[in-house]
């Protein structure tokens with residue numbers, strides 16, 4: 235049980251770093267653990283394989299998530315990320331990453347670049363998953 | 372003991388029917404399952420959405436749910452749009468009133484206040500031609516709309532859309548404030564009004580069952596943007612407020628945990644059989660007049676059981692619905708105000724012929740209080756970039772919920788079949804399909820909506836079809852008829868084949884205009900109650 239909790243806490247850390255670029259506080263980690271205990275997001279064989287890659291090489295997270303978004307949008311890996319996203323959004327310490335605000339005109343350029351990157355990584359991710367022999371849902 | 376009147380159900384129809392009876396001095400018993408929310412009531416702080424988000428460390432409890440039930444995954448399911456504090460409305464459904472269908476997924480409620488606990492407050496007056504097709508008498512409805520408006524309080528504007536939404540209604544309060552996003556859209560509409568009107572499009576503010584001036588204990592809206600989570604200042608009308616008020620009258624009694632199963636007419640009275648949902652016991656209550664207001668599907672179950680005529684199929688109608696998330700380019704990267712409502716800000720009616728006989732409606736919402744994580748999962752992007760992009764786009768989202776009118780056809784029906792595995796030993800089965808012509812007509816209309824919105828610099832991202840039944844507007848199972856046919860209603864709301872049984876919900880509406888039906892259901896319930904009083 236303690237082992238499982240530790241791994242969920244590590245998981246929370248990994249996913250939050252991927253989503254907002256920093257480790258979450260302990261309260262968010264605990265909440266993520268609670269959520270995952272309650273919602274049971276068991277991984278199937280394909281997801282387990284991909285999750286292993288993500289935990290060993292965190293820099294692949296964006297690529298694999300992008301590929302899954304197109305090929306297997308209901309994947310349990312995406313579900314984990316979705317749960318973390320919800321937990322972060324409903325925490326006052328991280329609400330600034332979600333609430334609407336006034337963005338300067340230069341930020342629009344940033345968003346266009348982010349969009350372009352998302353599409354590019356999407357193509358790479360799709361190709362990578364196909365190369366790994368992963369089929370769509 | 373024989374009650375004078377028994378009303379079944381505490382939703383908008385039952386609450387208003389009972390109010391009319393009690394106002395006349397009648398002795399009324401209301402039978403209801405009456406599920407209540409004991410978990411979230413009192414949990415949501417009295418503050419605006421942004422302050423809550425910035426300050427409350429426990430916000431996840433009501434935003435995501437104590438069991439994280441607000442984090443839904445997979446396809447669009449019935450009830451997925453409900454926030455955790457509203458989900459109690461659906462408790463007990465599978466157990467007490469099961470329904471099976473591969474083509475139709477309705478939302479039903481056994482809650483105190485029924486589906487009215489979560490309704491979007493849109494109050495629309497049906498036009499003469501619409502009422503003619505639906506059934507209720509136009510002249511009587513005109514008066515009844517005024518009565519209900521006075522009771523519940525409606526905020527509305529006499530704008531371009533008023534002839535569609537408000538009709539000739541005289542009694543209403545000042546309109547709600549529109550948020551920046553929809554205000555900019557409305558200004559764009561005003562600039563292009565001529566062209567859009569020619570195409571049959573009319574935009575304005577929807578009449579809403581919400582107060583902009585205090586009324587009794589209920590306070591005027593404080594624009595906290597928490598409308599989907601709590602009813603703290605009671606500015607939004609919920610039927611339980613009416614029933615709470617009725618409980619103060621000595622001639623009214625409320626009986627919870629009572630699932631009405633069937634009725635039987637005896638000499639001079641009606642016997643109503645009830646399954647207790649608490650003790651699982653059975654009871655029989657007696658009354659001189661029975662008013663069924665248990666929701667269209669709930670009433671159908673009771674009526675079908677009571678007649679036990681073997682295999683009977685009843686017609687079913689339901690507005691088909693699609694929603695279209697759009698980007699309103701003028702608002703990209705712009706700030707939005709703290710104080711607003713989460714409710715529909717505008718409506719766009721489409722009446723190509725301008726006859727008021729075949730009108731579609733799009734309700735236009737801005738997006739904030741339902742949280743971003745729900746939207747991000749819909750985009751085919753990785754979550755990390757998706758979050759950043761959606762946060763930027765958030766202030767420019769307009770969600771257009773398009774409702775189409777519906778009429779009966781052979782392909783839309785319900786049937787009660789024996790099923791010994793259920794508590795009532797039966798199960799409602801529904802079948803719902805549109806004809807090719809209906810599909811073509813609705814798609815064309817949606818296309819026209821999308822072009823009209825594009826004219827206003829509001830660009831559709833995609834069309835989402837949440838499936839038949841998801842509009843939560845039902846009717847037509849026991850249509851009004853002047854002929855004494857089984858499973859129809861006499862013009863006064865009495866169920867043909869009975870002497871003392873009246874139907875006060877939407878079962879009699881043989882046509883469902885695209886506009887939300889609830890205001891008309893309440894007006895009709897008032898008329899049916901008056902008819903029961905004078906019978």
Ligand SMILES: Cc1cc2nc3c(=O)[nH]c(=O)nc-3n(C[C@H](O)[C@H](O)[C@H](O)COP(=O)(O)OP(=O)(O)OC[C@H]3O[C@@H](n4cnc5c(N)ncnc54)[C@H](O)[C@@H]3O)c2cc1C
Pocket residue numbers: 379380381382383384385402403404405406478479480481482483484485486487489490491492493494495629630631632664665666667669670673843844845876877886887888889890892
């Ligand atoms: C999220 C949402 C948004 C909506 N938005 C709008 C809107 O903007 N405009 C609009 O016009 N409409 C809207 N609606 C629809 C509206 O809520 C319904 O039209 C309305 O509630 C129907 O009222 P009713 O009283 O006929 O039935 P219900 O509200 O379904 O009430 C039925 C009542 O009967 C009781 N009952 C059922 N069966 C039995 C039984 N066998 N024995 C005893 N009691 C029983 C239940 O406990 C309940 O109290 C919305 C609904 C939802 C859920």
